[in-house]
Amino acid sequence: MMSPAVRILGSATGVAEAAADRIVEAAIAAVAARGVFHLCSTGGSTPAALYRALREPSRAARMPWGATQIWFGDDRVVPRVNPLSNVYPLDTELLNTDAAGADSPLSPSAVHPWPTAAADAPSAVRAYLAELQAVGVAHTTDGFPIFDLVLIGIGGDGHCLSVFPGSPLAVGGAPVAAGVSAPTHIEPQLPRLSFSLGLLTSAREVLALAPGAAKAEALARIFSDATVVGDLPAKAALIPTATWLLDTASAAHLPA
Ligand code: 6PG
DSSP states (O other): OOOOEEEEESSHHHHHHHHHHHHHHHHHHHHHHHSOEEEEEOOSSSHHHHHHHHHSHHHHTTSOGGGEEEEESEEESSOTTSTTSTTHHHHHHTSSOOTTOOOOSSOGGGBOOOOTTSSSHHHHHHHHHHHHHHHTOOBOTTSOBOOSEEEEEOOTTSOBTTBOTTOGGGSTTOOSEEEEOOOSSSSSOOOEEEEOTHHHHHSSOEEEEEOSGGGHHHHHHHTOTTOOTTTOGGGGGOSTTEEEEEETTTTTTSOO
């Protein structure tokens, strides 16, 4: 469970731009190979800059928007219009009309949020997994969607997705996805819907985005051989199909 690629950029903006560049290349390759690009996005504070970078003309012109479908690895159980929703940054940075008045390059129907208004978490999970099947996303034999690219952010406690330290979703044999109780140790303290860690090993490619000094201590623990996935779920992305995009501040405590 080792040997991801690690790139250390100069700043958080550099991380967003490197991620956007990689998304464009992965999308072009996926569409050439299979006619469609399934991107599984993430929440938190990192994606907004990434969506803005994707919309810059040099990238937007190359991106196969019409063949792109966007999903989410997890979400908070709030309406999409709530700024705490993981879909909100996409709505406000990618699906909106931009400052110059240009329409979004992406069709709203290509965005697939978790059904956070479902009656309960099991119904939401069933509906989301059914939507993946209906749209034709390939699956592993154990039921995980095979996304072309999965983006993850890293929490200061070492979580990714909404798989927190000690979570039943961090162990082998966990369900593909489940409802997660509101965490009490980290904001926002809201119930979540989340894939389990098998999402990462099932993906064709993973990009872990972790810029900023606030991530430095967690990254040092994640990259240490002395720690385990159960305590630091983001260790599950230390795989050869993953690239970790860090900046000089977040990489400060990593060995050279
Ligand atoms: C969520 C996320 C979560 C996030 C990390 C990093 O819903 O909270 O999907 O896994 O990506 O907490 O968040 P930041 O980018 O805000 O540091």
